[in-house]
Amino acid sequence: MPLDDAATLVDGMLPTLRDRAAEVDRAAAFPEDNLNLLRENGLLGLLVPADYGGLGGGLADLTDLAQRLAGACLSTGMIWAMHCQQVDSLVRHAAPELKDHVLPRVARGELYLASVTTEPGKGGHLLTGGAPLRAAEGSLLLDRDAPIVTGGAQADGFLITMRSAEEAADREVSLVYADRDQLDIVPQEGWHTLGMRGTSSGGLKLSGRVPPGNVVGEPGNFRHVAMESMAPVGHLAWAACWLGTAHSALRGVLDLIRSRNRPRGLDPSSDLVRERLARVRMDLELVSAYLHRVRQEVDDHRAAGTSVGGPSTQVHLNTLKVAAAEHTFAAVHKLVQLCGLFSAYRTDAAIPLERHFRDLRSASLNYADDRLLTANGALSLLDRTARLA
Structure with missing residues (x-):
């Protein structure tokens, strides 16, 4: 195709x-x-x-x-x-x-690939690892608990973060690829959540052996892979998904307001209705524009062969994630308030705003916004130019 x-x-x-x-x-x-x-x-x-x-x-x-x-x-x-x-x-x-x-x-x-980066006891620190790789008979042995693995029960292959060796520091992390048939997989905690219920992101216990060539990037230097690929692409992709959901919700509400069967409270000539729609549109316009700008910045770095690890670009990527999480949820929250109990809060309403609301509530928790804002504060002190996107 x-x-x-x-x-x-x-x-x-x-x-x-x-x-x-x-x-x-x-x-x-x-x-x-x-x-x-x-x-x-x-x-x-x-x-x-x-x-x-x-x-x-x-x-x-x-x-x-x-x-x-x-x-x-x-x-x-x-x-x-x-x-x-x-x-x-x-x-x-x-x-x-x-x-x-x-x-x-x-x-x-x-x-279909799944990501295994969560680990008990490390509190969301992506760049640290606890469970070590062990060398044995020309292979690498791994034994790993992961409390959250999106689609892990269905995945055909996994990218797994591991401490690079038993004697390695917790920041010496390697990324390791494993085929499903190279692992013993035991499901752990289930996935009983407010939203994002279909991602089936329950925990797994993984153990097995892989060839040394299955380490992705330099051993012990997952930080480079995360900085140049996993984090920027993750932030761009998550922001795009959240924007797509909130945009779909706005289009649905606009269609409802334009229809002959609209509720009486959604009068298109009402200044209040128009003002609330304008604020929702503004939330999504800002996210869309910033998404396109930061995506172009990453593409420019890749085309030039330069790193996205500089303070300015890192601030822009982190800001994209936080802004997208906050503004898309805020947009749907405003649509729920606008459409009211009958058209928005019911689970059987024509527009699934209550599902969008529950799903987008997860956005600020999907790699916690607080952690990224703290990082941005530190990066801002390092970024002497304070270059804006």
Whole structure:
């Protein structure tokens, strides 16, 4: 499939994803059928280079399609976007032999990737690790508890953070790829949540052995992979998903207000209704503009072969994540207030605002905003130019 056809293909899927979204949420069921649609149509390989059979897409394609998918089903959008985040890490940092092993399978839709970065006791510190890799008979042994793994029970492969060796410091972390059949996997805590119920992000206990060549990037230097791939692509993709959901909610409310069957309280000639719509639109315009600007900044660095690790760019990426989390949730909160009890708060309302509200409440918790704001304060002191995006 040509990359140019990807958006049209995704748009054709959206009615199906939208129809399934309520049941995915109600049953807290992983959207397996939706993932299979993405598999069958080559969309798991969006970021896989054409040389490996993929679509050869970039970050603009990722953020565009993530918005479209998440507008129909946020759980599906996030599952796909986080898979693409892992693909980018492999494309940019894996050794040639590992790329040859993994990327063609991703492009064929055979391999859905999950991320294993959470660990008991480390409190969300992405760049530290507790469980160590152990060398034995030419292999690397891993034994790992992870309290949250999005789509882990369904994944075909995993990227796992591990302390690089038993004697290594907790900041000497390696990223390791493992096929599902290289691991013993035991489900742990379930996923009983307010929103994002379809991501099935329950805990796993993983153990197994992999070849030394399955380390992604330099051993002990996961920080570089995280800085250049996992964190920037994650922030861009998450922001796009949250924006897509909130944008879908706004479009639904606008259609309702324009319809003959609108509730009496949604009078389009009312100054109050117009002012509230304007504020929702403003929230989403700001997120959309900042998303496009920061995505372009990352693309510019990649095109020039320079790092995104400078203080200014890091502040911009962290700000994008926090701003998107806050403003998209605020937008849906305002729509709930505008539409009222009957049209917004009911679980069987024509527009699923209550589901969007619950799902987007997770955004500020998905790598905590407080942690990123603290980091931005420290980075601002280092950024002598205070360069704005």
